[in-house]
Amino acid sequence: MKAVIDLVTIWTDDAPRMRDFYRDVLGMDVKLDLGGYVEFDQPGVRFSICDRGVMVDVVGIAAFEEKASGQQVELAFPVESPDRVDAVYGEIIAQGAEPIHPPQDMPWSQRTALFADPDGNIHEIFADLEDE
Numbered sequence: 001m002k003a004v005i006d007l008v009t010i011w012t013d014d015a016p017r018m019r020d021f022y023r024d025v026l027g028m029d030v031k032l033d034l035g036g037y038v039e040f041d042q043p044g045v046r047f048s049i050c051d052r053g054v055m056v057d058v059v060g061i062a063a064f065e066e067k068a069s070g071q072q073v074e075l076a077f078p079v080e081s082p083d084r085v086d087a088v089y090g091e092i093i094a095q096g097a098e099p100i101h102p103p104q105d106m107p108w109s110q111r112t113a114l115f116a117d118p119d120g121n122i123h124e125i126f127a128d129l130e131d132e
Contacts, residue, residue, distance in 0.1 A: 007046040010073065011055075011064065012119050018049040021118050025095045026077075047075075076124040082111035085127050089113040092125075105129060 012018045019038040022028045031041040036051035055064035079088050086103045092115060093099050100114035100122050112126045 005045055007048060008073070008075075009048045009050050010117075010119070010121060011052050011068075012049055013052060014118070015049050015051045017118050021096070022049065025092050025097055071122055073121060074123055075121075076126055079125055079127050082127045082129055085111045085113050085125050088125050089115065 010018065015036050015038055019030065019033065022038075022040060023030055028040040028042065028047070030038060032039040036054040037048060038050075039046060039048040052064045056062060077088075079085055082105075089099075089103050098116035098120075100116050101112075103111055103113040103125075106112050109129050110126045111129055112124055114122050114124055116122050
């Protein structure tokens with residue numbers, strides 16, 4: 001095995017609602033839509049949304065139906081500049097993303113803002129701060 005990530009999947013109870021969010025609010029292109037499984041066209045790594053019940057039905061592992069608690073995964077979306085963090089954050093919040101933390105300069109030399117998808121997964125928009 002080569003330790004390279006090829007696919008990231010977010011498990012959900014409502015793949016169509018999550019598909020609509022990632023497509024319509026975040027602007028991702030849908031590559032494959034099987035109803036309970038949706039894959040998006042992303043450079044570098046495949047990204048998908050899958051209904052928990054699909055894996056239970058296909059492989060019979062009941063653990064896929066168990067809801068996770070707490071923050072399990074974060075997707076981080078880079079933008080061109082610190083000013084774009086503010087603009088993009090405003091745009092996606094206006095389109096229905098849940099605001100979690102407004103744009104702020106962070107000690108790790110990035111401007112960062114946090115938002116949540118319809119299932120409550122918290123994700124990040126960021127840009128590197130210019131050297132002072």
